[in-house]
Amino acid sequence: MKISDIRSMNRLEGEIIGIIEDNGLSQVTIALGVDTILKCLVIETPSSAAYMRIGTKRAVIFKETEVILGKGNLSSFSLQNRIPGTIQNIKEGKLLCEVAVKTEVGLIIGIVSIESKIDMALIKDEAVTVMIKQNEIMLSE
Amino acid sequence: MICLDLHKTFKTTGGGLTLHLQTEVPKGSFVTLYGPSGAGKTSTLRMIAGLLKPDEGILLVEDVPWFDSSRKINLRVQKRQIGYVFQDYALFPNMTVRENLEYGCPEDSEISIDELLEFMELGQLASRKPQTLSGGQQQRVALARALAQQPKILLLDEPLAALDYKFRLKLQDYLFRIHRDFNFTTIMVSHDIGEISRLSDLVLVIEEGRVVRQGTPDEIFGNRQISGKFRFVGEVQGIEKHDIIYIVSVLVQNQLIKVVAQPSEMRGINMGDKVMIASKAFNPIIYKID
Numbered sequence: 001m002k003i004s005d006i007r008s009m010n011r012l013e014g015e016i017i018g019i020i021e022d023n024g025l026s027q028v029t030i031a032l033g034v035d036t037i038l039k040c041l042v043i044e045t046p047s048s049a050a051y052m053r054i055g056t057k058r059a060v061i062f063k064e065t066e067v068i069l070g071k072g073n074l075s076s077f078s079l080q081n082r083i084p085g086t087i088q089n090i091k092e093g094k095l096l097c098e099v100a101v102k103t104e105v106g107l108i109i110g111i112v113s114i115e116s117k118i119d120m121a122l123i124k125d126e127a128v129t130v131m132i133k134q135n136e137i138m139l140s141e
Numbered sequence: 142m143i144c145l146d147l148h149k150t151f152k153t154t155g156g157g158l159t160l161h162l163q164t165e166v167p168k169g170s171f172v173t174l175y176g177p178s179g180a181g182k183t184s185t186l187r188m189i190a191g192l193l194k195p196d197e198g199i200l201l202v203e204d205v206p207w208f209d210s211s212r213k214i215n216l217r218v219q220k221r222q223i224g225y226v227f228q229d230y231a232l233f234p235n236m237t238v239r240e241n242l243e244y245g246c247p248e249d250s251e252i253s254i255d256e257l258l259e260f261m262e263l264g265q266l267a268s269r270k271p272q273t274l275s276g277g278q279q280q281r282v283a284l285a286r287a288l289a290q291q292p293k294i295l296l297l298d299e300p301l302a303a304l305d306y307k308f309r310l311k312l313q314d315y316l317f318r319i320h321r322d323f324n325f326t327t328i329m330v331s332h333d334i335g336e337i338s339r340l341s342d343l344v345l346v347i348e349e350g351r352v353v354r355q356g357t358p359d360e361i362f363g364n365r366q367i368s369g370k371f372r373f374v375g376e377v378q379g380i381e382k383h384d385i386i387y388i389v390s391v392l393v394q395n396q397l398i399k400v401v402a403q404p405s406e407m408r409g410i411n412m413g414d415k416v417m418i419a420s421k422a423f424n425p426i427i428y429k430i431d
Contacts, residue, residue: 009406042368043422049368061367064403065386093384098403109403111386135423139368 010108011061011140014038016054021045026052028139030060032105038081040137051139059140066136067110069099070129071120079131083108087126090117101130142168143294143326147188147198147208160184160350166343168203171320171327173337175361176347182330185347186296189328190225191218202293221294224287224325228299230279232271238282239267246289254289260322261285261315277308284315288323295319297329301336306395313339334362334374334415335394362417370422373398377414380407391418 017037018029026046029039038060046052068079085103097117099110108130112122122128143166151158160181166172174182187193188208189200197210207216232241242254258264261281271279280300287295297316301309313336320327320340331337337344338358346354346361354361362374378397379390387402389410400418402410410416 009403041423043370044368065401091385093386096384096386098385111403135421138419138421141367 009061009063010067011059012038012105012108013057013059014105016052016056016058019046019052019054024048027134028052030058030139032060034104036083036103036105038083038132038137039134040081040139041134042139051141060137061140062132062137064098064109064111066132067108067112068131068133069101069110069112069116069120069122070131071122071126074129074131077131079133081132081134081137083130085128085130087122087124087128090122090124092117099128101128103130142166142201142203143189144199144201145185145189147185147195147200149184149188149193149195151184158350162347162350162352164345164352164355166326166328168326169324170342171340172329172343172345173341173358174328174330174345174347175332175337176353180347181350182347183298186225186298186328186330189221189294190223190296191216191221222290222292224290224292224295226280226283226287226295226297226300228302230271230276230283232279232282232286234271237268237270238263238274241271241282242286242289244286247291250289250291252289252291257285257289260288260318275308276304277312280304280308280312281315284312284319288319292325295323295325295327297327297331299330299332301333302331309333309336310394316340334358338362338374367419369419371420371425373418375416375418377410377412377416380410380412391416393418 012032014030014032016028017031020027024043024045026042026044027039028042029037031037044052051058083103085101087099088102089100091098095114096111097114099112099122101108146163149160158181162185174185176182184193188195194215195208200208206214207221208214239254242257246254258267263281263285266274266278301312304312317340341358344356344358344361345352373393375391375393377389378392381388387407389400389402391398391400
């Protein structure tokens with residue numbers, strides 16, 4: 001099976017529009033939609049990996065358990081990767097719940113604790129912001 | 142360069158298998174034949190060794206025909222300059238380690254038995270009989286015996302499959318050193334992706350008697366398709382449903398690790414399946430152990 005066949009994890013297609021490199025480490029900026037860009041940190045540079053070129057199509061993938069959901073005023077926060085959306089569905093377990101968020105760039109799944117869901121009063125059709133740290137995002141074909 | 146274009150049809154009660162292998166192996170490379178059981182991997186080794194006669198085709202080793210059906214050339218096993226190592230060692234039980242090596246060593250050999258014993262760290266075992274040795278030691282003797290023949294091609298048929306993990310890693314080191322220090326081509330049959338990735342330059346994926354894909358281990362096993370630097374191949378040992386997630390136990394070499402997975406992630410993954418685990422290099426912590 002190829003990585004591109006994987007249905008798991010949040011997987012969004014995009015195009016590399018910026019690379020800043022520093023000693024083997026790069027910050028890659030990927031445009032996913034009209035208004036959505038994500039930045040990720042990878043241990044690759046344009047000289048070590050052929051795909052690290054501006055204009056290359058690449059998918060970003062990140063684990064559902066690494067997704068952070070925010071609501072309301074999020075002005076002061078150390079998380080740059082933010083995608084606005086609305087909650088489409090919530091599947092509840094005993095400790096955790098799976099929140100499906102509809103965004104400009106597709107459905108993003110986040111797994112948060114039931115306590116967070118209750119504290120934040122997350123409900124269907126509500127506006128939320130999906131956040132993901134740069135170092136949690138992988139690039140894939 | 143080894144050029145292969147060999148045909149062989151096997152008739153079995155359940156149907157049959159037509160082997161048609163066409164490939165080129167660069168001299169000095171370490172090639173692994175990978176694929177399901179019954180695909181024709183061992184038969185390929187046996188045809189190269191001269192233990193199994195192809196129906197037709199050609200086998201050229203450094204421009205010398207070892208087999209050419211159109212010219213009725215079929216070099217005898219003894220003339221083929223191969224070393225062949227089997228999973229079950231196949232040592233002579235009545236001979237000592239030294240005698241086993243001497244048996245395989247040509248009189249005009251450039252390498253002495255003492256040098257081989259030293260290289261394979263078998264000096265202290267030289268006068269022992271095979272049955273008094275561990276599996277790992279016996280396989281080292283089998284490798285040394287294959288080297289004594291100064292082969293152009295070293296054929297390894299799942300050489301480490303019968304060994305436990307500790308010996309397997311150690312033997313992999315020997316295989317790596319042997320291949321690096323002796324100038325021959327190695328062709329190995331293996332199912333162990335970790336072993337293949339560690340040792341091989343080229344992987345030929347064989348299915349139903351044909352090479353269906355070939356490439357470096359990274360290309361074949363998908364290691365480069367994802368940027369995560371924390372990557373392991375393992376085997377699923379347990380799948381437990383917890384709440385809305387799964388906890389999957391995966392055996393990576395001799396360590397059992399656990400991975401949290403989504404139901405969608407687990408679709409099509411069953412117990413015993415080989416899987417790739419990938420994560421960012423930013424997540425793990427590291428600390429020294431005594």
